[in-house]
Amino acid sequence: MKSITVHTRRGLRGLRLLVGAGTAAVVALATVLISVLPAAAHHGWPGFETDRLVYIAGTVSSDGVWGNPHSQFDVTLDSNLPADTPELAIPEQLQDPEDSVRVKAARSYKGLHKELEVIIAPPAWSGQWGLGRALKIGERFRAVGYINRTNDGLFRPVVFWYGDDAVPVNQVLGNTLPVRAPLPK
Missing domain, CATH: 1.20.5 (Single alpha-helices involved in coiled-coils or other helix-helix interfaces)
Structure with a gap:
C-alpha cells in the first residue's frame, strides 16, 4: 500500500x-x-466607417513610423478644404468606374480635428504601389479614405497623393475598394 x-x-x-x-x-x-x-x-477595414469616403489634404506633421504592420504619421489638415475631391490622377488599379467615381466624389473632411493620424499599408505594399520611402515632415499629402469607427482622429486612405507632384498611391492592395460606399447625394 x-x-x-x-x-x-x-x-x-x-x-x-x-x-x-x-x-x-x-x-x-x-x-x-x-x-x-x-x-x-x-x-482592419471593418474598423473604419466604410459607408462614406472622405477627402483630406494637408502636410505631414510627424516622422511617424515607417514599418510593419503599418506605417503611421500625422497630417495637419488644410484649414480650407474644397467641398469635394479635386481632380487628381487615380491609380491604375482603381480606375474601374465603380471605384474611380466614388474616389472623385468623396466629400471633404468636416470633423473637429485639425490633425489626423494616418495609417497606410506597410512599406512593401506602399513601395509596390508608388511610395518607396517614408514621407517627410512638411510634405504635401492628400487622400481619400475612411475615418475610424472608434477613434475619429484616425484616418485610413484607400488612395493618397504625396508631394508637390501629387504622386498617386493605391492603398487597397488590390484592384477594387474594400467596400463600395454609396455615392454622396
Whole structure:
C-alpha cells in the first residue's frame, strides 16, 4: 500500500504541475489575443466607417513610423478644404468606374480635428504601389479614405497623393475598394 500512496502523491504533484503550466499557458495566450484584438479592429477595414469616403489634404506633421504592420504619421489638415475631391490622377488599379467615381466624389473632411493620424499599408505594399520611402515632415499629402469607427482622429486612405507632384498611391492592395460606399447625394 505504501508504494501506491507514494505513487499517488507523485501523480497528484505531477497533475498539479500540469494544471499550473496549463493555466499559465492559457493566461499567456489570452494576453496575446487581447493585445492583438485592438490592433485588428484598429487596422482592419471593418474598423473604419466604410459607408462614406472622405477627402483630406494637408502636410505631414510627424516622422511617424515607417514599418510593419503599418506605417503611421500625422497630417495637419488644410484649414480650407474644397467641398469635394479635386481632380487628381487615380491609380491604375482603381480606375474601374465603380471605384474611380466614388474616389472623385468623396466629400471633404468636416470633423473637429485639425490633425489626423494616418495609417497606410506597410512599406512593401506602399513601395509596390508608388511610395518607396517614408514621407517627410512638411510634405504635401492628400487622400481619400475612411475615418475610424472608434477613434475619429484616425484616418485610413484607400488612395493618397504625396508631394508637390501629387504622386498617386493605391492603398487597397488590390484592384477594387474594400467596400463600395454609396455615392454622396
